[in-house]
Amino acid sequence: MDHHKLVLPENMNQHGFLFGGDLLQWIDEFAWITATVDYPGLRFVTVAMEDVQFRRGIDLGEVLRFVVERTGTGRTSVQYRVRAHGIVRQPDPSTVLFETTITFVNVDADGRKTPLPGSS
Secondary structure: OEEEEEOOHHHEOOOOOEOHHHHHHHHHHHHHHHHHHHOOOOOEEEEEEEEEEEOOOOOOOOEEEEEEEEEEEOOOEEEEEEEEEEOOOOOOOOOEEEEEEEEEEEEOOOOOEOOOOOOO
16 A cells, blocks of 8 residues: 655754654554554554664655555564655655564454454
8 A cells, every 4th residue: 555745844853854753653654554454443553663774864845655565464463564765856766765664463452462353
């Protein structure tokens, strides 16, 4: 699933690039939305972000395209690879500016891990 975000002045760090914390927040949100669309009605919480790679600084006014792809499932968890591409200010929109793998776990109302539908 693809998502998009405009980099605004309030997203900039002291060096004039996108603040990494904002990018991580967007990654978490967009991956969670994708998991919720893939598994309607389940309650997901983030348990890990692995292999976080900021490959280039991201400038003010950039429009980011986030590509979120499911890469694996476990008994109670689902994992997504998230890549961010610049589509306005980058010379090559296929260049990956950021990527990570994020894992969510399905929990019940009490916060306990619970199996995904169809898992054993």
